[in-house]
Amino acid sequence: MTAPTPQPHHVFVTRPIADSALRRLAQSARVDLWDDEAPPPRRDLVARIRGCDAVLTMVSDRIDAALLRQAPRLSVVSNLAVGLDNIDLDAATRAGVAVGHTPGVLTDTTAELALALMLAAARRVVEADRFVRAGRWRMWTPHLMLGRDLSGATLGIVGFGAIGQAVARRAAAFGMRVIYAAHRSTRTLAKPSRQRPAGEAGAAPAAVAVPFARLLAEADFISLNAPLTPETRGMIGRDEFRAMKRGAILINTARGAIVDQAALVEALRSGRIGGAALDVTATEPIAPDDPLLEFPNVVITPHIGSASFRTRQRMAELAVDNILDVFAGRRPRHCANPKVKLAPPSDRRRA
Ligand code: DGY
Numbered sequence: 001m002t003a004p005t006p007q008p009h010h011v012f013v014t015r016p017i018a019d020s021a022l023r024r025l026a027q028s029a030r031v032d033l034w035d036d037e038a039p040p041p042r043r044d045l046v047a048r049i050r051g052c053d054a055v056l057t058m059v060s061d062r063i064d065a066a067l068l069r070q071a072p073r074l075s076v077v078s079n080l081a082v083g084l085d086n087i088d089l090d091a092a093t094r095a096g097v098a099v100g101h102t103p104g105v106l107t108d109t110t111a112e113l114a115l116a117l118m119l120a121a122a123r124r125v126v127e128a129d130r131f132v133r134a135g136r137w138r139m140w141t142p143h144l145m146l147g148r149d150l151s152g153a154t155l156g157i158v159g160f161g162a163i164g165q166a167v168a169r170r171a172a173a174f175g176m177r178v179i180y181a182a183h184r185s186t187r188t189l190a191k192p193s194r195q196r197p198a199g200e201a202g203a204a205p206a207a208v209a210v211p212f213a214r215l216l217a218e219a220d221f222i223s224l225n226a227p228l229t230p231e232t233r234g235m236i237g238r239d240e241f242r243a244m245k246r247g248a249i250l251i252n253t254a255r256g257a258i259v260d261q262a263a264l265v266e267a268l269r270s271g272r273i274g275g276a277a278l279d280v281t282a283t284e285p286i287a288p289d290d291p292l293l294e295f296p297n298v299v300i301t302p303h304i305g306s307a308s309f310r311t312r313q314r315m316a317e318l319a320v321d322n323i324l325d326v327f328a329g330r331r332p333r334h335c336a337n338p339k340v341k342l343a344p345p346s347d348r349r350r351a
Contacts, residue, residue: 009327010073011054014040014061017080021316028324029054046070054323059083059303060284065091075342076326078319081306082106082163084336085228085255093337100322100332103162105314106306111166113305114223114253115174117277118155120299121249122221123147127296148220148249148274151175156219157207158182158236159226159254167223168205178207181215182226216243221251228255236260241267247274253305256281265291268298279305 009029013022016035025031032048034040039060040048049055049071057063059081068074068091077087078100092099120126124147131137131145155171157164157180168178215222222244226232236250237260250273252259261282267273275297281290284303292298306315322332331338 009053010051011056011323012048012052013056014045015058015080017056017319018313018316020313021320024317025056025320025323028327049074054078054326056080056319056323057086059086061086063087063092065095068092068095068097076100076323076332078322078332079336080315080319083227083255085257087336089337093340096341096343098322098326098332098340098342099336100319100325101334101336102315102318102322103334105318106311107162107166109308109311110163110253110305111170113279113301114163114167114225114251115170117251117253117279117299117301118150118171118221118223118249121251121275121277121297122150122153124297126299130296150221153177153220154179154218156180156210156215156222158212158215158222158224159232160207160209161225161227163253164223164225165205165207167225168207169203171223172206176221178205179210179215179218180207181210181212213243216240217245219248220245221249223251224254224258226254226258228257232258234258234260236263238263238266241272244273246272249274250276251278252276253279256284261292268292268295275299279303 011025011029011031013031013033015037016033022031022033034048039058045061046067049067051073052071053073054076055074056078057080059079063077063086065088074097076098077092079087080102082101082103084099084101087099089099124145128145151174153176155176155178157168157178159182160180164180168180171178224236235258241263250264256278259282264276268276277299279301280303281292281300286292286300292300306312318334322334325332326342331340331342
């Protein structure tokens with residue numbers, strides 16, 4: 001009697017990613033690609049994951065307990081992101097599903113966007129560009145498009161992991177004084193992360209830890225660099241805007257839901273804060289009639305923090321590595337639920 005031929009692993013990839021990474025995955029698995037820039041609707045996601053051993057997801061794919069129940073063969077979810085708020089980690093751990101993500105490789109790129117947004121908001125770059133395109137540039141005048149200096153200003157960083165620290169290093173190079181805090185709910189200070197950003201020495205940034213309330217009161221610019229968790233959801237609300245220094249500018253490259261958006265609109269309308277530069281919004285994409293779009297002193301980009309050619313390539317390779325690790329019987333190299341008990345692949349694949 002001949003032994004049954006092992007079936008190839010089956011992977012669902014929810015969006016086109018770098019070709020080289022896809023090709024590498026296809027050498028070890030049967031790959032089913034959702035070949036569309038728009039995310040698979042929920043019912044397609046459920047149907048396509050059902051017989052899969054692995055799924056490579058994006059931040060906009062919600063992976064929850066109900067979905068995991070429908071995918072008995074699944075052994076790994078690999079998220080093309082450092083953030084994991086789209087995945088129910090506890091449910092995955094209970095289901096014996098490892099969750100991989102892509103920290104480190106996107107640190108510099110995301111920090112660069114935070115600086116780009118800070119400069120854009122401070123020096124009114126987007127507003128000035130619109131002004132020129134509208135044919136309103138008639139002459140040089142001493143008071144045209146006056147903005148704010150970064151040098152000499154205080155930057156308050158909320159969340160001091162790898163990305164927060166990378167922002168701090170860059171801000172210090174611009175001559176900013178940098179302070180940082182964790183968040184109100186814990187009142188503890190984030191420990192500087194041990195992750196070293198790719199391609200950078202990762203020297204300890206010159207930044208001073210302060211209580212959250214002091215950060216709000218002293219910062220001219222506030223950069224949000226914390227993950228979205230139950231503790232950080234809505235942590236920048238009406239009270240926090242009131243506690244901010246008048247004219248402060250808010251930069252968010254983390255997650256939109258960390259900010260209470262109605263409170264942000266109110267703070268902008270009243271002039272309490274001087275502006276905002278947001279790469280993320282509570283609902284993505286933002287609705288075309290969202291009141292935030294009415295403010296000239298608000299800059300909004302479409303969640304492109306890690307969107308450089310090099311970084312998206314690295315993220316795709318890492319997301320594939322995380323899957324191949326599990327196929328080889330190991331936890332993903334960047335595992336978000338290290339307590340997960342992986343079933344031997346043979347057991348799971350009989351499911
Ligand atoms: C992340 O990595 O969490 C980003 O938001 C997606 O690029």
